[in-house]
Amino acid sequence: MKIIVGITGASGSLYGYTLIRALYHLGIETHVILTEMGEKVMQFECAVSMNELKNYATIYSNRNLFASIASGSFKTDGMVIVPSSMNTLGAIANGVGDTLLSRAASVVLKENRKLIIVPREAPFHLIHLKNMTTLAEAGACIMPASPGFYHRPKEIWELVNFMVARILDMLDIDHELLERWGEPKL
Known part of the structure; x- marks a missing residue:
């Protein structure tokens, strides 16, 4: 399995970093692109x-x-952009492929592979919503960084793992990052 992870300058780099480490520990080949601001925010x-x-x-x-x-000839099983800035989301929604991150996302879409975009912005204005709708109509999964609380988290890593677990679920990757609703504790 091969997954591409894009990290932009939106706040929430911990989600991307945790996903990369989880993929590594699950033995999944991972390819990472950071925007210039993504690298700065990660640091x-x-x-x-x-x-x-x-x-x-x-x-x-x-x-x-x-x-x-x-x-497109480089076969991957999908791409996750986490966190995604609205700038990157807008570029992808409008077919702008002038960076490796936006080009790779465009390739994933055209090849009908899984593209998961995790915007970390609030609130959304109409242009954000229209760009997200455009991407969803093109086949992308829009997954705002909105962790659940039914597992009664006590620490920040539990909230981060919740989102990373949902991303892994969308990629059909087995993991043990969270307790599933209605299932006995691990």
């Missing part, structure tokens, strides 16, 4: 450097449009 919010990320995945420059993941 600021998580104190995680590019060198640390290289331990878990193959990292690409967002300017490298010659990267293998920019081509």
Whole structure:
């Protein structure tokens, strides 16, 4: 299995970092693109450097449009953009493929693979909603970073794991990150 993870400059880098580590621990080949602001926000919010990320995945420059993941012939099982800024979401919704992240997302859509976009913005205005609708109509899954609370979280990592678990579920990847509703405790 091969998954692409995009990380933009929206707040919420912990979701992306946790997903990358989970994929690594599940033995899934992971390819990561960070926007310039995504890298800065990751460092600021998580104190995680590019060198640390290289331990878990193959990292690409967002300017490298010659990267293998920019081509439909490079088979992947899907892509997750987490967190997604509204700038990146809007670029993808409008077919702008001038960065590796937006190009890879466009390729995933055209190849009918899973594209999961996790916007981390509130509130949404009409343009945000229209762009999300456009992407949903094109086949993307829009999954706002809105963790549930029915599992009675006590610490932030439980909220983060909830969202990462939902992302893994959408990718049909088995995991044990959360207690499922109505199932006995693990």
